[in-house]
Amino acid sequence: MRAADRHDVIVVGARIAGAATAMLLARQGVRVLVVDRVSFPSDTISSHQLQVPGVARLRQWGLLGRLTAAGTPPVRQVRLDVGDGLVLDGQFPAYGGADTLLSPRRTLLDSVLVDAAREAGAEVRENFRVTQLTTAGDRVTGLRGSARGGPAVTETASLVIGADGKRSLVAGAARARRYRERPVRSFASYSYWAGVPVSGGELYQRPGRAVAVFPTNDDLTMVYVAARMTEFALARADLEGHYLRALDLCGDLGERVRSGSRAERIRTTPDQPNAFRWPYGPGWALVGDAGVVMDSVSAQGMTSALRDADYLSAAVIAGLGGRRPLDAALRDHHSRRDRAIRGMYDFTLRLAALGPVTSRERRFLAAVTADQHETDRFLGAFAGIVPPEQYFTLGAAVRILGPRISRDRTAALARSSERALARAKVSAR
Ligand SMILES: Cc1cc2nc3c(=O)[nH]c(=O)nc-3n(C[C@H](O)[C@H](O)[C@H](O)COP(=O)(O)OP(=O)(O)OC[C@H]3O[C@@H](n4cnc5c(N)ncnc54)[C@H](O)[C@@H]3O)c2cc1C
Numbered sequence: 001m002r003a004a005d006r007h008d009v010i011v012v013g014a015r016i017a018g019a020a021t022a023m024l025l026a027r028q029g030v031r032v033l034v035v036d037r038v039s040f041p042s043d044t045i046s047s048h049q050l051q052v053p054g055v056a057r058l059r060q061w062g063l064l065g066r067l068t069a070a071g072t073p074p075v076r077q078v079r080l081d082v083g084d085g086l087v088l089d090g091q092f093p094a095y096g097g098a099d100t101l102l103s104p105r106r107t108l109l110d111s112v113l114v115d116a117a118r119e120a121g122a123e124v125r126e127n128f129r130v131t132q133l134t135t136a137g138d139r140v141t142g143l144r145g146s147a148r149g150g151p152a153v154t155e156t157a158s159l160v161i162g163a164d165g166k167r168s169l170v171a172g173a174a175r176a177r178r179y180r181e182r183p184v185r186s187f188a189s190y191s192y193w194a195g196v197p198v199s200g201g202e203l204y205q206r207p208g209r210a211v212a213v214f215p216t217n218d219d220l221t222m223v224y225v226a227a228r229m230t231e232f233a234l235a236r237a238d239l240e241g242h243y244l245r246a247l248d249l250c251g252d253l254g255e256r257v258r259s260g261s262r263a264e265r266i267r268t269t270p271d272q273p274n275a276f277r278w279p280y281g282p283g284w285a286l287v288g289d290a291g292v293v294m295d296s297v298s299a300q301g302m303t304s305a306l307r308d309a310d311y312l313s314a315a316v317i318a319g320l321g322g323r324r325p326l327d328a329a330l331r332d333h334h335s336r337r338d339r340a341i342r343g344m345y346d347f348t349l350r351l352a353a354l355g356p357v358t359s360r361e362r363r364f365l366a367a368v369t370a371d372q373h374e375t376d377r378f379l380g381a382f383a384g385i386v387p388p389e390q391y392f393t394l395g396a397a398v399r400i401l402g403p404r405i406s407r408d409r410t411a412a413l414a415r416s417s418e419r420a421l422a423r424a425k426v427s428a429r
Contacts, residue, residue, distance in 0.1 A: 007033040007123070008320055010143060010157040012130050012170050015044065015106070017288020017305035018163030019113035019124075023061070024313035026120035030320060033155060034163075035145065039126035040114045041107040045269050047190045047224045047296065049103050049201075049214055051383045054303035056096030057310060066112045067104045073215040074100035077200030078379055081251065082357050086365055090375040095385045101201060103216040109302075133160060133173040133284070140174060140283030159316060159326070161285045163309075166273055168290035176277040176286060180345065185352035187232045187270040188296050189243045190224040192216065195260035203382075204250040207356040210297050211250050220263055223247065226297045228354050232270050239268050272296055274349060279312075279337060280330035287312045291337065294345050295352035300384055304341055311336050343389030367400045374400055 009025055011018045014036035022034035050058075058064045068074070076099055080088040092099060104112075118124045130145035134154060142156030162170025170176075198221055202213040208231070212224040225246040227235065235242040243266055248254035272295045279286040288305035315333035319326030357365070368378045381391035 005142075005156045005158065007031045007155065007157040009033075009159045009161060009316065010035070010155055011161045011163050012143065013163035013165060013168075013288070013290070014040070014114050014117070014124060014126070015110045015163070015165075015288075016113060016302050017290070017309055018161070019110065019117045020061075020306055020309035021161060021163060021287050021313050022117040022122040022124070023113060023120045024309060025316060026117060026122040028313075028317045030317065032117070032122040033125065033157070034117055034122050035125040035128040035130060037127065037129040041111040044106050044110075045267055045271075046106050046302070047103075047188070047212070047222055047299070048106055048109065048216070048302065049101055049212070049299040050109070051101055051300065051303040052092050052095045052098050052380075052385050054306050055100060055102050056098035057306045059098050060096065061116070063112055063116055064098075067102060067108065070104070070108050070217060072102050072104045072108070072217055074102060075201045075214060076100045078203065078383075079200065080203040080205070080379065080382070082205045082362070082365060084362075086357075086362060086369070088365065088369055088375050088378060090372060090379045092383055093376055093380040093385050095380075101214070101383065103214040103222055105217045108217060130164070130169055133170065135283075138282055140281070158320060159283060159285060161287055161312070161316075162290040163287045164290055166271075166289040166293040168277075168286065170284060171277050171286055171290050174281055174284045176279070176281070178275050178277055181273075181275040182349055183274070184229050184270060184272050185274070185295055185349065186210075186226045186229055186272060186297055186354060187235075187268065188224060188226050188272065189239060189266055189268040190222060191243075191262055191266040192220040192222055192264045193257055193260045194220055194263045196221040196223070196256050202250075202253070204253065205357060206246070206249045208354050209246045209249060210351070210354060211246055211253070212299070213253065221260070223257055226295075226352070226354065229270060240266055243268075272352075274345070274352075276338065276345075279334050280327075282327075285312060285316070285330055285333075292341055292345065294348045297352045297354075298344065298348040298384070300344055300348065303384060304344070307340060308337060311340070343387045344384050347388040347392075364397065364401065371400075
């Protein structure tokens, strides 16, 4: 830590990744400044399903009560309908003391985290836009920016953390290298509806579409549609019609949604890049979407951001506290981050292709539905509770298909199921 700096760490961006990182660092006595160009509460383009492992982290950090007190409905029961009558209906498995998914509005969730960062002792500066990083040689030493309408100021610290999202200024200024980058696969539209009866979470897989329905705050229901990016140019002419027609492919969903009333505008975005960035260098680090961004179809970004904040803050505390050289701690953090997210990233890319469910996949899913415990495990793998790379294995295919068919056919089917699963085209949302 440099005594001359007023802050040990500056975090750029105060939403889920930034506020959580600032809170965790400040709770350990690190002097943190966290800035954001917006003020809170503030909405953002995000349909905000927080998966069970993300809920478990909020619980561990003592923040869950604030979301439930604000009336965020917990969801344990979930129904995945892959078409032609094949439905997986079950409950999310428990993880880390939590067993429900939550869909808190970002106006609520991000504010809860910002408040928690402030309470932990972090200085939070809202309406403060960062315009550049300051450097000495190749080391980042701080940043320049200004409050709305105010003069430009310089702030310095031992470490600047970019939690500034997928278009991260910090990553750009630090020239963070990109890898595992893949083209945009899907675009997403979602809105909020009043008076739509739902009894839990609903997920639908149709060729070229993934649909998700989850209850959120204020008795509203969030309804999300993903479609292939190749359709975007055509869909632009009538985005609302395109969105509603997708719901009509999902049993009575279109009818149920139309029987309610739309409470907010339909938000649509094709801005869904898929990429990893090298997450650290001399005097800088990245967290959340700034470090790894992926298609929204798997609804994993916020849960990953909380895990990333957890891992990064532990590395920074070890580094700044002198237990390890900071660079070494950040190097280990990099490997740990990539190990944790790689399987879900690959799985998400396959989901985002929105391909049809093949007959082999249907056979596998039909076998899964015959066993409630297996159905729950499958839904857990989709939600990232069990890492997909640990669930979608040859062993799982044999376990699930084995009793139903002869030995030779089991082996053959297991091999093809593995291939089919490796291409898993069923939506995880
Ligand atoms: C359509 C859609 C649906 C999604 N649905 C889900 C879902 O259901 N579940 C899920 O887990 N994830 C979902 N995601 C992904 C999720 O929204 C992101 O993963 C998550 O918001 C990343 O959080 P973050 O804190 O890293 O970045 P962000 O939320 O992007 O926050 C970055 C912050 O940095 C600030 N900032 C940027 N530049 C500057 C600057 N120069 N100066 C000061 N401040 C700056 C911004 O104002 C912003 O507040 C969805 C994404 C999309 C696009």
